[in-house]
Amino acid sequence: MKKLTVALENKKTNVFIDRTADFSVLELNNKNSLLVTDDTMVKSSAAQSLMDAGIPSVVLGSGEKYKSLESIEKIAETGIKLGLDRGAVIIGLGGGVICDMAAFAASVYMRGCRLVLVPTTLLSMVDASIGGKTGVDFLDRKNLIGSFYPAEKVLIYTDFLNTLPTDEFKSGLAELIKHGFLSGDALLDFIETSRDGILARESEISAEAIYRSLKVKAAYIEKDFRETGCRTHLNLGHTFGHALETAAGLGTFTHGEAVAWGIQRAMKAGLNCGITEAAYAERAESILRKYDYNIDFTDFDHELYIKAIASDKKKKDGELRFILQQKAGITEIRPLDENAIREVLETR
Ligand SMILES: NC(=O)c1ccc[n+]([C@@H]2O[C@H](COP(=O)([O-])OP(=O)(O)OC[C@H]3O[C@@H](n4cnc5c(N)ncnc54)[C@H](O)[C@@H]3O)[C@@H](O)[C@H]2O)c1
Incomplete structure (x- = not known):
C-alpha cells in the first residue's frame, strides 16, 4: 500500500493507494455513516461490501446531469431521515x-460533517478526489456553486480501473500525463517508459503512476x-480544451481528450511566442x-471556437x-x- 498525506490549510487528507478495496482503515460506525454512489458503482463489490456491513446508502443517477442541487x-434529506449528526461520515x-456531490454535501451538512472519498475513475483518482474543490452545475454552467472541502481520507483502489470504459480511462490519463508535463523529467520519463503497463492497467504500474501524479x-x-x-498551472491545456468541447459539440471529445488536444495547442502557442523550447514541444x-x-x-467551426474561448470563466481583467x-x-x-x-487552431 502506498500512502500520501496532503496538508491543506488546517486540514490533512490521508491518501491510501492499494489494489483491492479494503475499508478496515475507516473504522466506521454504521449508525453515523452514509454511502453516496451512483447507479453504476452501486453494483460494484466494494459498494456492496459497505452496504452488507450495514451502511445506509444514497444512489444517484450516473453522469454529469446528476451534479445538481x-x-x-x-x-x-437521507442524512436527516437517518438521524446523522455532525460527526457523521x-x-x-x-x-x-x-466525489463532487459527496464532498459538497459533506461541506454543508450540519455546517460540515466528515468526508471520505473512494474515487473509481482514473480522473477522480488523480484529480477530483484530491484538493478540496467541490461544485454543482447551475444555470447550465459547470461548477457554478461550490465550496472548498478536502476529504479526511481518500482510498484509491486500482482494481476499479479494470471495469472502466476505455474513453473514461483515456480521459483520466490525460490529467495524469498533464501532471508529468508540470512536474519535470522524472515523471515524464516514467510515463514514456511505462506506456504499455499503464495502458494495460497493470496494478503495480497504475499505483505508481497515480502516486507520482498525485x-x-x-x-x-x-x-495554493x-x-x-x-x-x-493545473489548468494546462484546459482553456484551449474546454473551448474545443463546445466547438466540436459536447460529447464529441471526453474532457481528457480535449485537454490533451489543448496541451498540444499550448505547446504550439508557447513555441510561437518564443517561450517553449522546440525540443520540449517535440517531446x-x-x-x-x-x-x-x-x-x-x-475540423470544427473556428468562429464558434473563438466565441467559446472568449466566454471562458477563467478570464482575468478582461484578458484570456x-x-x-x-x-x-x-x-x-x-x-x-x-x-x-487563431494561429494555433490551424497548426497540426
Ligand atoms: N473537484 C475537482 O477538483 C474536480 C477535478 C476534475 C474533475 N471534476 C469533475 O469530475 C466530473 C467528471 O468525473 P468523471 O470523469 O470521473 O466522470 P463520472 O463521475 O461521470 O464517471 C463517468 C462514468 O463512469 C462510471 N464509472 C465510474 N467508475 C467506474 C468504474 N470503475 N467502472 C465502470 N464505470 C465506472 C460512472 O458511473 C459514470 O457513468 C466532472 O463533473 C468534473 O467537473 C472535479
Whole structure:
C-alpha cells in the first residue's frame, strides 16, 4: 500500500493507494455513516461490501446531469431521515461527479460533517478526489456553486480501473500525463517508459503512476489551496480544451481528450511566442501521440471556437490567460490575443 498525506490549510487528507478495496482503515460506525454512489458503482463489490456491513446508502443517477442541487438535497434529506449528526461520515464512492456531490454535501451538512472519498475513475483518482474543490452545475454552467472541502481520507483502489470504459480511462490519463508535463523529467520519463503497463492497467504500474501524479497535484494545492496563484498551472491545456468541447459539440471529445488536444495547442502557442523550447514541444507531442490522443483535429467551426474561448470563466481583467511552458516543470501564465489563438487552431 502506498500512502500520501496532503496538508491543506488546517486540514490533512490521508491518501491510501492499494489494489483491492479494503475499508478496515475507516473504522466506521454504521449508525453515523452514509454511502453516496451512483447507479453504476452501486453494483460494484466494494459498494456492496459497505452496504452488507450495514451502511445506509444514497444512489444517484450516473453522469454529469446528476451534479445538481437536487442531488445535494437528496443526500441531505437521507442524512436527516437517518438521524446523522455532525460527526457523521459521508463516503463518496464513484467518479468525479460522485466525489463532487459527496464532498459538497459533506461541506454543508450540519455546517460540515466528515468526508471520505473512494474515487473509481482514473480522473477522480488523480484529480477530483484530491484538493478540496467541490461544485454543482447551475444555470447550465459547470461548477457554478461550490465550496472548498478536502476529504479526511481518500482510498484509491486500482482494481476499479479494470471495469472502466476505455474513453473514461483515456480521459483520466490525460490529467495524469498533464501532471508529468508540470512536474519535470522524472515523471515524464516514467510515463514514456511505462506506456504499455499503464495502458494495460497493470496494478503495480497504475499505483505508481497515480502516486507520482498525485504528488504533483499535492505540491500545487499545498502551496495554493484557494487557487489565487500557482494552482492555476493545473489548468494546462484546459482553456484551449474546454473551448474545443463546445466547438466540436459536447460529447464529441471526453474532457481528457480535449485537454490533451489543448496541451498540444499550448505547446504550439508557447513555441510561437518564443517561450517553449522546440525540443520540449517535440517531446510533448511525441508523448501525446504515443498515448494515441487525437491532437491533429482541426475540423470544427473556428468562429464558434473563438466565441467559446472568449466566454471562458477563467478570464482575468478582461484578458484570456493561458498556461504555457518553457520545458517540463517550468510553467508560466501568459495572456494571448485572438490572433495568437487563431494561429494555433490551424497548426497540426
Ligand atoms: N473537484 C475537482 O477538483 C474536480 C477535478 C476534475 C474533475 N471534476 C469533475 O469530475 C466530473 C467528471 O468525473 P468523471 O470523469 O470521473 O466522470 P463520472 O463521475 O461521470 O464517471 C463517468 C462514468 O463512469 C462510471 N464509472 C465510474 N467508475 C467506474 C468504474 N470503475 N467502472 C465502470 N464505470 C465506472 C460512472 O458511473 C459514470 O457513468 C466532472 O463533473 C468534473 O467537473 C472535479
